[in-house]
């Protein structure tokens with residue numbers, strides 16, 4: 001009973017793929033169905049005509065009408081040949097229709113996956129459980145739809161054909177029917193059992209596969225090539241990879257070996273059934289109960305039925321597998337973002353008056369209990385430069401994620417001009433910010449595009465790209481590149497060029513300057529910049545950002561001191577807040593951090609006869 005339901009459940013759940021089929025390839029679906037019907041009809045006609053031919057020929061043997069019957073025989077031969085041609089033509093045309101349908105459905109599903117992927121919550125990408133779903137959906141997404149379409153069509157064709165063959169078989173002798181069932185059904189059940197087994201195993205093994213894939217990437221990617229060689233990690237990683245692949249191979253082989261043994265037993269049973277039936281029918285023909293045409297037809301159709309049955313088993317098993325994989329695809333397609341558009345979104349103010357406020361904000365990541373932020377109260381007023389400082393892991397980047405609504409707070413609220421930000425249109429709200437994260441993107445495209453991605457609404461040749469690059473201090477080195485702003489920043493193509501880490505950071509900064517947002521957020525924007533470039537950037541920072549508001553995270557306190565207001569985060573809580581001078585007077589955490597950095601600078605300066613310190617270093621001495 002369970003096995004039977006396993007056969008039919010997939011058919012029911014495939015109902016979601018059928019509308020996709022219809023919407024994405026209506027014409028090919030209709031054409032494919034018509035060609036398939038023609039293929040079945042022509043195929044059956046060929047079999048029946050063969051039987052008739054044999055009966056006519058054997059009827060003529062030794063009879064006086066033999067001479068006149070030649071024309072009839074040739075007529076049958078011509079008709080059979082014609083039907084065979086029609087069968088072959090419709091079969092190949094149906095194959096073409098299936099392929100076209102499959103490709104269209106695959107593209108349709110890809111579009112759906114991409115639409116979901118770009119709107120999925122950030123949490124989706126930061127959680128391994130969700131990420132597995134995406135990976136499996138990708139596995140299912142690319143080739144599966146082509147297979148599913150092909151399978152469904154073949155399944156329909158073979159079922160029709162098999163039904164017709166069963167009728168023909170019953171006309172020969174009804175006892176042939178149970179024999180046919182014996183040859184087909186056990187194989188079907190065995191196949192379905194193993195498909196399920198294999199699927200469950202594959203699901204368990206996703207993490208293992210991912211780890212193997214990661215190791216493979218570690219060994220072959222250019223990013224790790226330096227460390228890999230210097231730390232001599234090559235052999236170590238290769239061993240780990242081989243071990244993992246060996247375990248995967250071993251488990252897979254165990255399943256395949258068991259399946260081969262059982263399938264062999266089932267095939268032997270089917271062969272026994274065939275020869276038993278053949279012996280029985282030969283005896284009936286010899287006794288004159290059946291014609292030679294019946295015997296020939298039996299040989300033709302039993303073989304055909306068996307191969308059709310095998311194909312049917314294969315297709316049902318495949319369909320079952322498709323259903324399981326498509327289940328994953330639909331599981332992914334059904335994921336709805338938690339950070340969603342409100343039902344009646346408010347318009348974001350064009351020029352915010354009060355700015356942004358965090359009011360008693362608390363946060364922990366989905367699936368974790370530990371609070372990352374607690375009781376956060378802070379504000380960013382229009383035109384104000386606010387800085388966040390704190391040790392690693394104190395929650396600075398998490399706070400930015402909340403501010404940009406990549407996550408929502410688990411306690412308290414964030415407001416813009418006094419209204420909870422969850423009430424604004426999501427995309428419109430996010431356009432208030434231009435952000436450079438610590439792990440900013442390196443796009444494998446031209447310099448111009450890398451910068452323009454900061455505001456994709458601008459035309460391709462906008463002069464804003466160059467002025468953003470000038471503000472970020474990137475323009476001089478860009479002009480030295482082979483094709484200036486049109487140089488591809490990747491080594492993936494022959495004419496591409498790679499940049500230094502600091503140069504990449506300047507490109508990312510330019511991207512942030514590109515967008516005319518209300519608030520600029522810079523998370524460790526100068527970690528890779530040389531001191532000259534850094535002090536240049538912050539010298540006239542306010543003019544550089546056109547007097548917009550800014551939130552800056554930095555471990556370099558020389559950068560932070562020019563902020564209007566500074567918040568010191570410690571283990572998810574704001575411990576101190578004020579201007580640089582206020583915090584220095586307070587002699588708390590900030591003072592301690594600042595004095596230690598300033599002390600280091602002072603030591604260096606004291607050792608040098610001629611001071612070449614930047615203005616930051618000089619003022620740090622005074623401040624401390």
Ligand SMILES: Nc1ncnc2c1ncn2[C@@H]1O[C@H](COP(=O)(O)OP(=O)(O)OP(=O)(O)O)[C@@H](O)[C@H]1O
Nearest residue numbers: 126365368372390391392393394395396397398399
């Ligand atoms: N996606 C995530 N899921 C669960 N915990 C996370 C996630 N991202 C960060 N955390 C945890 O949240 C805490 C704060 O991380 P966050 O990145 O905000 O710190 P940070 O102050 O920006 O640190 P750094 O100075 O090193 O950049 C850390 O303990 C980190 O382990």
